[in-house]
Amino acid sequence: MKTQNCVYLLTLSLYTTAMEGKLGVLDKSDWQPIKNIKDHFIQSIGAVSVFQYNKRSGSLLKFVEVFNGDTRVDNGTYYRLDLTAEDGVVTKKYQAIELDRDYFNLISFTPLDH
Structure with a gap:
């Protein structure tokens, strides 16, 4: 026992x-808004997030764009991105959190309710 x-x-x-x-x-705490959300680098991180999510889940989402986001530095740079992706013919909103250390690592990928 x-x-x-x-x-x-x-x-x-x-x-x-x-x-x-x-x-x-x-x-x-400590998240800073991304000033230029249309920057190619930020949009690329969003596309990588969708790719990684599809690979893990077997989904077939198609990245559309990042429309909002913040960053945080804590043993690497975290990117919290609100993005849209097509699920078939329906466009849905998601939030992805990526950690950029020596490579990008998808920490979280969740649907947004609004």
């Missing part, structure tokens, strides 16, 4: 630590 409790507490502790790190990236 003691072993089960120790395993449970260790698992809970590791989960909490992991979530705190994830929430630290996603919280609202």
Whole structure:
């Protein structure tokens, strides 16, 4: 019984630590708005986000454009991008978070409700 409790507490502790790190990236502090959202580099990051999401999920979204975004520097540069992508004939809005360290890593890709 003691072993089960120790395993449970260790698992809970590791989960909490992991979530705190994830929430630290996603919280609202320290994000700076992207001044030129139409910049080719920013639009390219949006396209890479959709490509990575499709590869992971098996979806066939087609990137349209990034229409809003912010950046945050914290052990690399994070890009939080609001973008549109076509899902068949319907255009939908998504938010992607990419980490640029030595390469781009998709952290999150979620539909926007509005």
